[in-house]
Amino acid sequence: xxxxxxxxxxxxxxxxxxxxxxxxxxxxxxxxxxxxxxxxxxxxxxxxxxxxxxxxxxxxxxxxxxxxxxxxxxxxxxxxxxxxxxxxxxxxxxxxxxxxxxxxxxxxxxxxxxxxxxxxxxxxxxxxxxxxxxxxxxxxxxxxxxxxxxxxxxxxxxxxxxxxxxxxxxxxxxxxxxxxxxxxxxxxxxxxxxxxxxxxxxxxxxxxxxxxxxxxxxxxxxxxxxxxxxxxxxxxxxxxxxxxxxxxxxxxxxxxxxxxxxxxxxxxxxxxxxxxxxxxxxxxxxxxxxxxxxxxxxxxxxxxxxxxxxxxxxxxxxxxxxxxxxxxxxxxxxxxxxxxxxxxxxxxxxxxxxxxxxxxxxxxxxxxxxxxxxxxxxxxxxxxxxxxxxxxxxxxxxxxxxxxxxxxxxx
Amino acid sequence: xxxxxxxxxxxxxxxxxxxxxxxxxxxxxxxxxxxxxxxxxxxxxxxxxxxxxxxxxxxxxxxxxxxxxxxxxxxxxxxxxxxxxxxxxxxxxxxxxxxxxxxxxxxxxxxxxxxxxxxxxxxxxxxxxxxxxxxxxxxxxxxxxxxxxxxxxxxxxxxxxxxxxxxxxxxxxxxxxxxxxxxxxxxxxxxxxxxxxxxxxxxxxxxxxxxxxxxxxxxxxxxxxxxxxxxxxxxxxxxxxxxxxxxxxxxxxxxxxxxxxxxxxxxxxxxxxxxxxxxxxxxxxxxxxxxxxxxxxxxxxxxxxxxxxxxxxxxxxxxxxxxxxxxxxxxxxxxxxxxxxxxxxxxxxxxxxxxxxxxxxxxxxxxxxxxxxxxxxxxxxxxxxxxxxxxxxxxxxxxxxxxxxxxxxxx
Numbered sequence: 073x074x075x076x077x078x079x080x081x082x083x084x085x086x087x088x089x090x091x092x093x094x095x096x097x098x099x100x101x102x103x104x105x106x107x108x109x110x111x112x113x114x115x116x117x118x119x120x121x122x123x124x125x126x127x128x129x130x131x132x133x134x135x136x137x138x139x140x141x142x143x144x145x146x147x148x149x150x151x152x153x154x155x156x157x158x159x160x161x162x163x164x165x166x167x168x169x170x171x172x173x174x175x176x177x178x179x180x181x182x183x184x185x186x187x188x189x190x191x192x193x194x195x196x197x198x199x200x201x202x203x204x205x206x207x208x209x210x211x212x213x214x215x216x217x218x219x220x221x222x223x224x225x226x227x228x229x230x231x232x233x234x235x236x237x238x239x240x241x242x243x244x245x246x247x248x249x250x251x252x253x254x255x256x257x258x259x260x261x262x263x264x265x266x267x268x269x270x271x272x273x274x275x276x277x278x279x280x281x282x283x284x285x286x287x288x289x290x291x292x293x294x295x296x297x298x299x300x301x302x303x304x305x306x307x308x309x310x311x312x313x314x315x316x317x318x319x320x321x322x323x324x325x326x327x328x329x330x331x332x333x334x335x336x337x338x339x340x341x342x343x344x345x346x347x348x349x350x351x352x353x354x355x356x357x358x359x360x361x362x363x364x365x366x367x368x369x370x371x372x373x374x375x376x377x378x379x380x381x382x383x384x385x386x387x388x389x390x391x392x393x394x395x396x397x398x399x400x401x402x403x404x405x406x407x408x409x410x411x412x413x414x415x416x417x418x419x420x421x422x423x424x425x426x427x428x429x430x431x432x433x434x435x436x437x438x439x440x441x442x443x444x445x446x447x448x449x450x451x452x453x454x455x456x457x458x459x460x461x462x463x464x465x466x467x468x469x470x471x472x473x474x475x476x477x478x479x480x481x482x483x
Numbered sequence: 484x485x486x487x488x489x490x491x492x493x494x495x496x497x498x499x500x501x502x503x504x505x506x507x508x509x510x511x512x513x514x515x516x517x518x519x520x521x522x523x524x525x526x527x528x529x530x531x532x533x534x535x536x537x538x539x540x541x542x543x544x545x546x547x548x549x550x551x552x553x554x555x556x557x558x559x560x561x562x563x564x565x566x567x568x569x570x571x572x573x574x575x576x577x578x579x580x581x582x583x584x585x586x587x588x589x590x591x592x593x594x595x596x597x598x599x600x601x602x603x604x605x606x607x608x609x610x611x612x613x614x615x616x617x618x619x620x621x622x623x624x625x626x627x628x629x630x631x632x633x634x635x636x637x638x639x640x641x642x643x644x645x646x647x648x649x650x651x652x653x654x655x656x657x658x659x660x661x662x663x664x665x666x667x668x669x670x671x672x673x674x675x676x677x678x679x680x681x682x683x684x685x686x687x688x689x690x691x692x693x694x695x696x697x698x699x700x701x702x703x704x705x706x707x708x709x710x711x712x713x714x715x716x717x718x719x720x721x722x723x724x725x726x727x728x729x730x731x732x733x734x735x736x737x738x739x740x741x742x743x744x745x746x747x748x749x750x751x752x753x754x755x756x757x758x759x760x761x762x763x764x765x766x767x768x769x770x771x772x773x774x775x776x777x778x779x780x781x782x783x784x785x786x787x788x789x790x791x792x793x794x795x796x797x798x799x800x801x802x803x804x805x806x807x808x809x810x811x812x813x814x815x816x817x818x819x820x821x822x823x824x825x826x827x828x829x830x831x832x833x834x835x836x837x838x839x840x841x842x843x844x845x846x847x848x849x850x851x852x853x854x855x856x857x858x859x860x861x862x863x864x865x866x867x868x869x870x871x872x873x874x875x876x877x878x879x880x881x882x883x884x885x886x887x888x889x890x891x892x893x894x
Contacts, residue, residue: 299840304679305746319724349749455710
């Protein structure tokens with residue numbers, strides 16, 4: 073194995089050209105799924121795919137594929153890609169890097185006139201972010217059978233209520249089922265880390281072994297709303313005080329577990345939410361993550377005990393509901409090994425790591441052998457206009473992508 | 484001194500008759516200040532004042548006085564009363580008890596043909612609750628010079644924006660400045676405790692020595708909003724975790740201080756308030772109370788240290804603003820002594836205590852010698868439809884009110 077090299081300047085120019093669609097004054101992008109800005113981005117991507125001599129197909133959920141036929145077209149293809157949509161006031165590289173690096177890899181193969189055994193494709197998946205239509209990662213969800221296409225068509229815009237299917241047709245990207253990808257030999261996704269580790273450790277490549285499992289809970293504590301001026305402290309049943317104790321306890325638990333255990337209380341609502349009334353109700357949103365599915369289950373059991381303990385100690389009623397549960401994803405070890413080998417072969421500073429966030433690969437991994445390559449983003453910032461990467465790191469990631477893709481396409 | 488006795492049945496009937504205005508299906512009342520229900524309550528109160536032979540006057544802020552002239556009308560009068568407005572879905576007795584007990588006392592004096600040295604009056608103050616027009620206790624605020632009447636007229640309804648002055652005129656209770664009370668010899672207010680102490684200790688009378696001082700703070704903690712899936716726990720700057728630690732710390736502080744120290748975090752807002760985003764901002768409303776003004780200042784200093792410590796430990800930015808500050812109120816010791824003597828004389832189970840909530844007396848105490856009498860409410864419940872008292876306790880409170888009023892009116 074030898075590290076392939078993409079055209080760093082062309083990749084960077086593509087990223088900057090794509091970033092014009094939905095560009096914000098502060099240097100980010102707002103390119104919500106199926107918006108006019110998304111259409112512009114798709115149009116340019118298709119133009120580039122065609123210019124690279126690829127066969128462009130759009131499937132029924134709007135995923136765009138550009139295929140370069142291999143010598144043995146009956147073999148399962150190798151697929152590379154990511155997404156082009158963004159969150160509001162998001163960054164230029166989340167999704168776009170993986171999509172345009174896939175294009176760049178195919179461009180390089182075409183330019184170098186490399187004849188591959190397998191068909192290779194570059195894909196831009198539809199609606200990864202979940203910022204306009206919920207939940208996230210809708211494009212791969214249809215391919216992998218998580219949702220029917222009709223279910224996805226009926227998802228409403230979270231703000232205006234307009235339907236996904238209507239918007240997909242409006243922007244001209246409602247393809248048909250014949251545009252869907254066959255089950256690939258492998259799916260590879262290059263992505264910015266969206267976390268601080270690689271940048272802090274001055275590494276160039278993250279060899280992603282998997283994505284953490286995630287559970288979301290909505291937890292209700294119920295006490296008694298009373299006037300702040302009368303009940304002695306000892307007699308109070310303060311739902312917010314219970315929630316506060318739980319927030320501290322679950323933080324301590326995650327600190328104690330260490331490793332990949334994470335805990336976040338991101339959402340909190342208090343009733344009646346009046347400065348001089350002891351809160352009678354507190355509703356808390358909890359997100360816990362762990363790279364190991366069995367550990368995540370044990371972690372969840374301990375969280376349940378904490379909720380119960382706090383409620384008992386504070387004389388509160390409680391209930392909780394699991395609002396989302398995704399098991400941990402382990403990527404295909406052969407592919408992960410190839411990514412690691414490519415990075416090592418190329419003399420790139422790298423480490424194995426576990427991704428903390430959902431990506432298109434999360435669902436693709438349930439469909440075919442999948443792996444991801446991370447590159448650093450400055451200070452770990454993402455989903456914001458400050459999101460930034462270097463041209464060298466972008467190219468290094470694309471080099472690894474090209475190298476692994478070549479290996480797989482010839483095997 | 485001998486305990487006077489009011490007509491328990493008439494007092495109770497008056498309370499129930501008044502409770503028809505704004506009655507809710509669950510047995511409470513919604514009688515917002517200057518609403519149509521408030522007008523009905525005022526009309527009946529005026530009718531009763533006139534039937535008792537009193538001289539009815541309405542001042543420029545809508546306070547209603549019924550005066551019975553004493554033998555020496557140039558002497559400062561004795562004033563008894565409370566308010567008739569309620570919070571939404573409030574109780575039948577908060578305010579109404581003190582207002583109708585004042586009427587009952589004057590009725591008893593008239594019936595018994597007791598000739599008093601001083602003029603005596605029963606008052607229904609305007610807009611005590613602050614539920615429709617903010618802040619609370621507007622009626623006494625004009626009398627005592629806290630606010631100009633024009634300032635009060637320009638207060639908007641917190642929901643509809645319609646002005647106090649417009650509503651006061653609309654319901655026909657915009658009197659004039661000549662209706663204002665002269666500075667009284669004393670003001671006395673009977674009120675339900677709105678707390679659990681008397682009920683829990685099976686006492687009949689609370690001899691109220693004063694009202695706690697209150698400070699409200701709005702505290703901002705500022706961290707960094709990041710995705711719940713990436714930053715390791717140790718690197719997070721979680722504004723909600725800071726707020727949670729503070730909520731626990733300030734609760735512990737109040738428990739440690741004991742006595743009349745209270746602390747309530749009733750309001751909390753988190754940004755961006757998304758389940759999988761580490762909160763970047765938490766805004767907390769804090770209410771602290773203490774019966775001693777100097778202690779309250781020391782308490783406040785400690786709270787400031789706690790805010791700073793939490794912010795330092797959690798690497799958060801912070802700021803806070805004092806949004807309200809009321810020094811502790813000490814009632815007139817002579818009057819407090821008379822209330823205690825009346826309760827003791829009558830063989831009523833009583834104790835000295837400090838009120839935890841603002842009342843009309845809070846501002847009247849800045850105008851003339853003032854005292855309050857508390858009677859128990861069941862389980863301490865108030866500002867809710869479950870608010871309840873017994874006819875016997877209501878009458879016992881009115882007996883003490885009558886006894887002290889007689890003593891003062893003859894002195």
